[in-house]
Amino acid sequence: MPSPDFLALVVTLKMATVTTVILLLIGTPLAWYLAKMTSRFKVIIEAIVALPLVLPPTVLGFYLLIAFSPQHLPGQIWQQVTGQQLAFSFSAIVIGSVLYSLPFVVQPLQKAFEQLGDSLLEAGAMLGAGPFDRFFTIVLPLTKASFITAASLGFAHTVGEFGVILMIGGNIPGETRVLSITLFDHVEAFDYAKAHILAISLLIGSMILLACVYLLNLPRNKTDKLS
Amino acid sequence: MTTLRLDFNLNYKAFNFTINQTIDLTGITGVFGHSGSGKSTLLRAIAGLEKKLTGSIVLNDKALLNTSQKLYEKPEQRGISLVFQDSRLFPHLTVRDNLKYAAKRCINSKLNPTDILKLTELEHLADANVDELSSGQKQRVALARALLTEPKLLLLDEPLSALDQASKNKLLSLIVKIQQQLNLPILYVSHSLDELQQVCDNMLILSQGNVINYGNIHHTIHQLNFYSDHLPSEGLIHQQTSLSLPIASKDNGQGLMVLALAEQEIFLPSLPNQLFKNEQLRCFILASDISICLSEPQNSSIVNHLSGSISAIESRTVDANSNSVLVTVICSEQEFFVHISTFSQQKLALYINQPVHLQFKAGAVRTYLY
Amino acid sequence: MQLSKLSSLIIFCSLLYMSASFASQNNNPLRIAVAANFTPVLKALLVEFHQKTNIETQIISGATGALFLQIKHGAPFDILISADSVRPKRLEQQGLIVNDSRKTYALGQLALFSMEHKTQLTDLEKPSKHFAIANPDIAPYGKAAKQTLQHLGLWHQYKKNLITGINVNQTFAQIRSRAVSSGIIANSQLVINKLAGVVIPTSYHQPIEQQLVIIKNQGNYDFAKQLSDYLLSPKVQQKIVNFGYANHELTESIAKPLTQQGISHAKP
Numbered sequence: 001m002p003s004p005d006f007l008a009l010v011v012t013l014k015m016a017t018v019t020t021v022i023l024l025l026i027g028t029p030l031a032w033y034l035a036k037m038t039s040r041f042k043v044i045i046e047a048i049v050a051l052p053l054v055l056p057p058t059v060l061g062f063y064l065l066i067a068f069s070p071q072h073l074p075g076q077i078w079q080q081v082t083g084q085q086l087a088f089s090f091s092a093i094v095i096g097s098v099l100y101s102l103p104f105v106v107q108p109l110q111k112a113f114e115q116l117g118d119s120l121l122e123a124g125a126m127l128g129a130g131p132f133d134r135f136f137t138i139v140l141p142l143t144k145a146s147f148i149t150a151a152s153l154g155f156a157h158t159v160g161e162f163g164v165i166l167m168i169g170g171n172i173p174g175e176t177r178v179l180s181i182t183l184f185d186h187v188e189a190f191d192y193a194k195a196h197i198l199a200i201s202l203l204i205g206s207m208i209l210l211a212c213v214y215l216l217n218l219p220r221n222k223t224d225k226l227s
Numbered sequence: 228m229t230t231l232r233l234d235f236n237l238n239y240k241a242f243n244f245t246i247n248q249t250i251d252l253t254g255i256t257g258v259f260g261h262s263g264s265g266k267s268t269l270l271r272a273i274a275g276l277e278k279k280l281t282g283s284i285v286l287n288d289k290a291l292l293n294t295s296q297k298l299y300e301k302p303e304q305r306g307i308s309l310v311f312q313d314s315r316l317f318p319h320l321t322v323r324d325n326l327k328y329a330a331k332r333c334i335n336s337k338l339n340p341t342d343i344l345k346l347t348e349l350e351h352l353a354d355a356n357v358d359e360l361s362s363g364q365k366q367r368v369a370l371a372r373a374l375l376t377e378p379k380l381l382l383l384d385e386p387l388s389a390l391d392q393a394s395k396n397k398l399l400s401l402i403v404k405i406q407q408q409l410n411l412p413i414l415y416v417s418h419s420l421d422e423l424q425q426v427c428d429n430m431l432i433l434s435q436g437n438v439i440n441y442g443n444i445h446h447t448i449h450q451l452n453f454y455s456d457h458l459p460s461e462g463l464i465h466q467q468t469s470l471s472l473p474i475a476s477k478d479n480g481q482g483l484m485v486l487a488l489a490e491q492e493i494f495l496p497s498l499p500n501q502l503f504k505n506e507q508l509r510c511f512i513l514a515s516d517i518s519i520c521l522s523e524p525q526n527s528s529i530v531n532h533l534s535g536s537i538s539a540i541e542s543r544t545v546d547a548n549s550n551s552v553l554v555t556v557i558c559s560e561q562e563f564f565v566h567i568s569t570f571s572q573q574k575l576a577l578y579i580n581q582p583v584h585l586q587f588k589a590g591a592v593r594t595y596l597y
Numbered sequence: 598m599q600l601s602k603l604s605s606l607i608i609f610c611s612l613l614y615m616s617a618s619f620a621s622q623n624n625n626p627l628r629i630a631v632a633a634n635f636t637p638v639l640k641a642l643l644v645e646f647h648q649k650t651n652i653e654t655q656i657i658s659g660a661t662g663a664l665f666l667q668i669k670h671g672a673p674f675d676i677l678i679s680a681d682s683v684r685p686k687r688l689e690q691q692g693l694i695v696n697d698s699r700k701t702y703a704l705g706q707l708a709l710f711s712m713e714h715k716t717q718l719t720d721l722e723k724p725s726k727h728f729a730i731a732n733p734d735i736a737p738y739g740k741a742a743k744q745t746l747q748h749l750g751l752w753h754q755y756k757k758n759l760i761t762g763i764n765v766n767q768t769f770a771q772i773r774s775r776a777v778s779s780g781i782i783a784n785s786q787l788v789i790n791k792l793a794g795v796v797i798p799t800s801y802h803q804p805i806e807q808q809l810v811i812i813k814n815q816g817n818y819d820f821a822k823q824l825s826d827y828l829l830s831p832k833v834q835q836k837i838v839n840f841g842y843a844n845h846e847l848t849e850s851i852a853k854p855l856t857q858q859g860i861s862h863a864k865p
Contacts, residue, residue, distance in 0.1 A: 062666070069670030088672045122276050123315035125302040128332035128376050137328070141319045170672045171657045172628070185658050188633040188766050189640070190790055 005198060007174050008182040015090070015165075015178060016158040019097040023105040023154045024147070026098065031109035050107070052100045060100060061167025068092050068168055088170035093178070096164040104153040112146030113139070145217045152213040156206055228253060229380065229412045235282025235292070237268065244268055244280075244436035250429075252380060252412035255402070257427035257444065259420060264433040266416040267312075270382045273414070274309045275302030286380060303332075308378040312385040314365040316357040322368050323353040329375035338375055338409075346408070347371040347401060363394030367401065374405065383415045387422060396595055399426055424448060424469050425509050425595050445469040452514065452553060452564050453541065466514035466553060468563045471507045483530070483589055486510070489559035494530045495592035509594060514553060514566035516591035520584040521575055531592070533558040533585045540577060542569070556585055626653035627820040628673060630664045632680030633766050634738075635703070635807065637789045638840045639678065646827050652820045660764055662735065668693060668812060675817040676824060678702065680764075681737040682806040689810065695818060698811035702828045704843040705805025707741055708787055710772055710794035711779035718795055720779070721746075724754050729772050729780025731765040737805050738765035742781035744802035788841030799843050807842075 034046060052060060067074045068087040078086035086092050116139060124134040140147070162180040169176030171185070179202055186195035229252035236245040244265045250256055260266045271277045273284060275291065284292040286307070291300045308329075316325050326340040344350045347367045352360065360368065366386055373381060383402070387395045403426050406413055417423050423430055423444065430447045432440040439454075440447050448469040475487040478497045486493040486508060495510065502508070524532055535558030542552045552572050554565045563585055577583075631639050636658040643654055657664070657674060665684040668674055669691070679685050685699050709716050730746075731739030739761065746752045760777050762768035769786045771777045787794045809828065811821040827833055838844050 065666065065670050071670065075671075085671055085673075087670055088667065119311070119313070119315050120317060122302075122309075123311065123317070124328075125276070126274060126307075126309045126376070127329040127372065128303045129328075130301070130303050133332075138317060142317075166659070167663065167667070170667050170674070171659055172673070173655050173657075177657075185633075185636070187770070188658060189636045190786070191637075 004173060004177075005179075005182055005194070008177050008179050011090075011174065011176070012159055012178040012180075015093055015097060016155045018094050019101060019158045020105075020151050020155045022094065022098050023101060024151060027102065027105035027109055027150065027154075031106045032113055034106070034110045035113035050103050053103050057100065057161070057163025058167060061096065061164040064092075064096050064099070064164065064168045068095075087168060088172060088176060090175055093165045093169045093176050096168050097158045097161055100161055100164050101154045101157045104157045105150040108146045108150040108153065109143070112143040116142055148213055148216055152209060156209060159202070159206065229287055231273070231380070231414075232283070232285040233269075233273070235272065235280045235284060235294075237272065237277060237280040242436060244272075246438055248431070248438050248441060250414075250431065250441070252414070254428035255406055255413045255415050255426050257423035257430040258414060258416040258433060259423055259430055260418065260433035262418060263435075265436045266418070266433055267384055268436075269433065270309060270384050270414065270416055273380075274307050274382055275300060275305050276309070306379040307382060308373040308376045308380075309382040309384060310366070310369045310373045310386050312388055314362070314369040316360075316365055316368055316372070318357055320357070321353070322349060322355050322357060322360070325357065325368055325372050326375055329372045333376050336375070336377060338377060340371075340375060343371045343374055346374075346405065361394070362389045363391070363398060366390065366394075366398055370398070370401070370405070374409065374411075378411070381411050381413045383413060385417055386415075387417070387419070395422070399595065402426055420448065420451070420464060421511075421595055424467075424511055445471065448511075449562060449564065466564055466566055467511045468514070468517075468561075469509075469511045470561070471509050473505045474502060474508055475504070477502055477504065484508075486592075488533070488561055491533050491559050493533070493592060494589045495594070496589055498594070510592050512563070512587055512591050512593070514564040517563060517565045517585050517587045519554065519556070519565055519567060519571075519575065519577070520586060521581075523584050524586050527586065529586045530589045531585075531587045533563070535559070535563065535583065535585065537577060537579055537581045537583055538562070540572065540579065556583060558585065625817060626655045627817050627824065628655045628657060628675045628815075629678060629824070630657045630659065630668065630672070630674040630676070631678040632661045632664070632807070633658050633764065634680055634783055634785065635678055638785060638837065641840075642828070642833060642836065646824065649827070650820075650823055652823065654824075673815065674812055675815045676809060676811050676821040678807075678809045678828075680705075680807055682808045683737075685808040685810045688812075693813055694810040695813055695821075698822075698825065699808055700810075700825060700829055701806045702809050702825075702834075703807040703837050704799070705738055705741065705807060706784035706799065706841055706843040707738065707745060707781050707797040707802070707805075708784040708794040708841075709779065709797060710769075710782050710787060710792070712773060712775050713778050715793070716779065716795050718797070721749060721751060724751070724758055725778050726758060727760050727777045728755055728758050729760045729762065729768045729777040729782075731768045731782075732761040732763055736762075736764045737807075738781075738783050739768075741802040741805050745781065745797055748801045783841070784843075785841035788839075804843070 030049070034042060065087060066072060068078070069075050070079055070085055070087070075086045120138050120142070121134050124138050129137060160180060162184065165176065165178055166181055169178070169181070171177050171181050179198065183195055183198045183202065186192070186198060231250045231252055233250070234247045236243065242265070246269065258266050258269060268277060272280055280292070281294045282292070283290060283294070290298055291305050292298060317328065320328060323340060323344070326343060330336055330338070330340050344353055347370060349364070349367055349371060352364060357365065357368065370386065387398055390398065399422060402413070402415070405411065415423065415427060427444045429442060430444045431438060432447060432451070440450055448467065451464055452466040472486040472488055472493065474484065475492060476485040479485050479494070482497050483494045484497045486495070523534065535556045537554060538557050539555040540552055542549065550569045551566060552569055554567060554577065556563045556565060565585065629639070636656065639656065646652070647654065661680045661684050664674070664677060665688065668677060668688060677685065677688070682701070685694070688694050689699050709718065709721065730742035733739040733743035743752065746755050760771060760780070762771060765783050765786070768780055769782045772780045772782065781797065784794070784796055809825060811818060811825060815821070
């Protein structure tokens, strides 16, 4: 039986990784669509994507809890399709995290796509490259830094998430109890020694992650300045 | 022969582009017009990069666009390549990888990047980062890259506009060389008549979204002499005589090259490049550089003397107070255009069919290509 | 290069997934939702409970309000050990609990506490600049603290100087960190942390009834009932009192409507 803190670490990493992968899969086309969109509805979609930045996490969590509960339609549909209850499951905290961290992935990508513009894509088309070909051979290598930034912000923000997960996760060990909640529990239980150790490891881990990301971004920024 | 049938229109807020024109794509076809005339729009439409047009585009009996049949061939499937004004090289790839990018996507490729690097004189830059290149080198890479897609039609959108004169000459020669070696139809857009005069076989002239002339390069340039006043010229159009003449002698022993105009001769300063006897040379003479004499000039330092007769005298149409006229003189069946003051016209009492002599300096015979 | 990165990411993900799902494969342990301020006590009590019954337990600690909301929306908890009686009553009204499972397992005991000086009840008469209590509108210990100050006729003096925490744990943390010089907290917090304060007579406020309920349809009813019985057994009840909670029998005899006598007792 692994220690509860280790279990929380595993759940946290698993949640953040799955969330980041989903965020990149959803966020990339969304950011692309927003970057290319010219209609007036663009601002509305942008506002919706940015909403988790203003909405307090517990408020978002409260409404998600209601939506995910078996009494309401989204929760019912999920239960019918998967045969399992959505609220208080690992899937629930992943969905919550995806919504909550969405702007952190979409916004840097959208900015990068807007900055890249159409000119190199048109050049690619003129050389016989189709849309997906152009995305993987032109867009991806040229916006790599933004993808790394988006992924790491999404990951880090998900690791540090508390309010939404506390609400919809139910703090179940091995399933929805993540590091931030464990830390909070330690504080609540006056177990300050464990809390300090966890806080410091979370801090150092995040520092290392973010530092790695900025290090990875460094050389490319230099060439950007040269060109 | 490659033919391109264009029949479409395109509406932007303040701009309406309408075209109904069949173009025979032999050699290089120039597209000339002032900025905002729709030149680039035309190329982008043919390439498939303009989405909001209605009508049809047919290349060699294959429809690329037919909006009434909801047919739209994607740009990457048209077999057309476009070289942009701003090169648009991929900054994350080396020169060689930029070329490979095109070669890899070309089905049944006959050309290979190494040969094209050689043809475009880029071998020494193959492994360079594109950031390190000059604008001239960048355009050569862009051209090489477009060639490796082995297009049925190559579109060039102001390829020289960002270059200095030396790079321009080099790239122009290269374009001619490529056209001849690969027998590739090219549509060449430029706002510089000089560039087009040097390389094009035919020319399409656009003004405010409409075709106003299409035909043989010399013929269309000569027609511009008459209606250039109607075009917002922005100083782009100089009245001139545009010529393609065979070389009679590369050097007459005194530093002059001799061109044959039937039995008459035209002298110009010898050119350093490798040229062959009887090869056609493109050149032009500005109308303001030629003068008219009623008697054959003797003892003049001016080397070129041609005899002919006046076929037309035209005063400038726009400016009623203009004090100059454009005189057309036929010498050995070739039209020459001469710009003289009304004062001279009256002094010489010029009239139609009058036999006259033209004179101009060797240096007035201009050629950019070599 | 990108492909290899992607594939290593996928491998990493699946490893994580496997390890986490492996780790979470317990045979339906008893899931106990417990109010944060009772968690340390419960943990201590569960050691003996596990030895006796061999029942595996999982503690889900949280604010009573949040736990209530989650149970309402289907949280898979077997038993709720609440910090109040309001939420258990409401769950009972909504038919979400096993009939007759609502039981008072502890009575809250207030204490006056300061990190800065030795406290005595008379300190209450000289209000300091800031004074900490839990939010009287949402936290049971806050409500009792307010009643205490009202009982002593001091509420109006204190009203403007109050720092209110969302729950009594936050209030305790505020005083313990010396952010606020003194305040009213739960006596059990002092006992667990081996700190000294002054116990406030339970007659100054209505009893802080802490109740537990067994949630319906969770499949672990037997275990939940065993835990409930265990917590309510006289031996364990005495242990709970030793952790700083009020004495049942004593309170029941004293708990009467607030009297004038209380004030004179506090005023020397």
